[in-house]
Amino acid sequence: MTTSTTTPVAHTDPDVHDRLTLDVRAVAKSYGRGTASRHILADVTFAVHQGEFVTVVGPSGAGKTTLLRCLAGLLSPDTGEVVLEGANVTAPPKGLALVFQDYSRSLLPWMSVVGNVMLPLRRSGMKRTERQRIAEQALLAVGLAHATNLYPWQMSGGMQQRAAIARAVACRPEVLLMDEPFASVDAQTRADLEDLMLRLREELGMTVVLVTHDIDEAVYLADRVIVLSGAPTSVTEIIPVPLPGPRNQLRTKLEPAFAELRAHVLGLIRR
Ligand SMILES: Nc1ncnc2c1ncn2[C@@H]1O[C@H](COP(=O)(O)OP(=O)(O)OP(=O)(O)O)[C@@H](O)[C@H]1O
Secondary structure, eight states: OOOOOOOOOOOOOGGGOOSEEEEEEEEEEEESOGGGOEEEEEEEEEEEETTOEEEEEOSTTSSHHHHHHHHTTSSOOSEEEEEETTEEOSSOOTTEEEEOSOHHHHSOTTSOHHHHHHGGGGGGTOOHHHHHHHHHHHHHHTTOGGGTTOOGGGSOHHHHHHHHHHHHHHTOOSEEEEESTTTTSOHHHHHHHHHHHHHHHHHHTOEEEEEOSOHHHHHHHOSEEEEEOSSSEEEEEEEEOOOOSSOOTTHHHHSHHHHHHHHHHHHHHHO
């Protein structure tokens, strides 16, 4: 895999994000019943604006995946609500796509890459030729134009995760939710995929909410970082990231402001 030299632009101008896309209001969630009940999310409230890249960090077990599942309509909050584009999320909404950490389980091994990317487009009612054209475009956007006919098991982990990203963005989602998407790839591939996400966000105008354990990644990618407390979880702080764009893996991470933000986030998580 080649080193990415893309120079993604990050939105640092707050005026860009004046339209509310996702509104998370006092979400609470427990697992289990009675004495076995465990209160995971206590009161999580934040808003995400159109085109924003928001990252979510917090201690292990804080309920980051649980929160993402509530945002995706895969879990119902016990109390509170998730509102996407003004509508209450009660089931997986149209206009929202998910990318998980485990790319090996998210692609169907008996289908070619282009077949995998075309799969969710079936619901659109488009003709096969149109679905194929859109899937090939998405694969081109993630740097897999040469791999459309390969099967997932013929590709590296990074390529499989690119394919999963292509499948998610082929539907042109308003909001892309990503749960630790780069945790299983090597450091260089991870940096390439981070830059790919910044570029796609720019090109497609998507709103992105990305959960990560990696504080460098959280600060590098974000317009704002949402720091969660330990369970029972609430939002500890929402931190704007006023680092200039275009972000660059070497230059951005050498900026004193990057180091300060990184230390601040780490301090909040360790508190
Ligand atoms: N379906 C479930 N049933 C019962 N408990 C669950 C379920 N899913 C998660 N949990 C528990 O809820 C807590 C939060 O889990 P979750 O995966 O949401 O946290 P996380 O912040 O994403 O964790 P990590 O940082 O380790 O990835 C954990 O203690 C987990 O064991």
